[in-house]
Amino acid sequence: MKLYNTLTNKTETFKPIDKDTVNMYICGPTVYNYIHIGNARPVIFFDVVRRFFEYKGYTVNFVSNFTDVDDKIITKAIEDETDEMTIANKFIEAFYKDAERVGSSTKYLAPRVTEYMSSIISYIEKLVEADYAYEVDGNVFFRVAKISDYGILSGRKVDDLMEGARVEVNTKKENPLDFTLWKTTEVGVTYPSPWGEGRPGWHTECVAMIQDIFGGKIDIHGGGIGLIFPHHENEIAQNRAFAQHHIANYWMHNGQLTIDDKKMSKSEGRVVLVKDLDYDYMGFRLFTLSTHYRSPVEYTDETLKHHVTEWEKIKRTYSQTFYQLDLADYLDTRTHPDNKLKQILNRFVAAMEQDFNTPNAITELQNLVKYTNQKLRQRDTLPDLRAALEVFDTFFKILGLNPEVRRLTQTDRAIYMAWTDARKNKEFDKADRLREKLLERGIL
């Protein structure tokens, strides 16, 4: 298994800390709004990462947080004349709904900042004690200058950052690059701390949660490419101070989803919410997986439609195969794949092992579709079709695609038989009526 590590800028062989186990943490959303389709990309991609590791036999401990204490949430609560918790709960629920819509599992540990406040505070306390952080008037800042390799993840040099730093409004900081760990505030919900009432900064929650949940270093830390700097860089800095290591062995980042070649922007009207997508969600999932995760993916109606059509084609072949086998009472028979099928499966897995090359994996899915369609046109191919169906199931499970096919009922079978007979007897009017019924039932 090879994967690209942002920390080293290299594609490396994956070696878990504990054999057979993958501990991974993905930065989750700040819950102040519905997620847009760009937010869905990591939700889909890292779900596939987990699914593939599970396919490989690993036990995957998957954690992804919700940031439910944040200025945006407070702003939204004031706007809506309600409280922060209500806003957070509403959008967490909406997030789960959207994640399920795009085919991602929601069965994982999802810690919330409000639940980890004491862990976050004690993490900051330790940084202060170790002199890596300092308090000024109830605010706590991280002392970036004490981290010798600051910039290691994002490939930046402290000097360059200093040059780029704009006029610093917060004159309380020793250094413009220092970031906030805790801040005093008069607006919105606050929590008691050794430095007075206030709220945690954004960068500490993830490291504190990882420390609390996993008890130290994890295998994979992931998120969108936009998080590399400053968020993940700052996580690393804090953890270097806290535990003298980089928190995770592998850092994975997905590229952005763009519209008109630019990232989504609410203020410029370039945003599409997941809940508002007017297309099949499996088609959307296929669309996001059709480009390598580290490349940007450009969203257009045309491209999405293309993948919706592609998904329909895949689903059609799958369901036809399923029904043919069901009609022949062959679904519960076990058969072995022939060499061609084995090759398709092997290539699929090899593509996934090459830094999750889902585009190439999908090419194998298409090869499987072609293979199966060829078999469907030939006689006496039930064993091959049964084996192909199993490969389909494997691919779907890894990619998180669901063709939603069910076993035929007695009524379904009766209609199907009648249709076949009518065609045989050249009763075409009758056959067409029966075909309509089968189409309605989703069987043809």
Added chain:
RNA sequence: GGUCCCGUAGCCAAGUGGCUAAGGCAAUGGACUGCAACUCCGUGAUCACCGGUUCGAAUCCGGUCGGGACCUCCA
């Protein structure tokens, strides 16, 4: 101003030093078919441009043009 990424056929998209540059969509020719749909077979690119390194480059280096990201909350 600083740092960095990208530019492959009409469209989507692999490939990052070496067989005739994967695959899909669209288009087009053919086959199958009671009709339609579906499906199957065939047909297309020298890789933005210029120069260099090399026996050999889409793949490495330099430059030009074009697009984008980050440096401030942002997946």
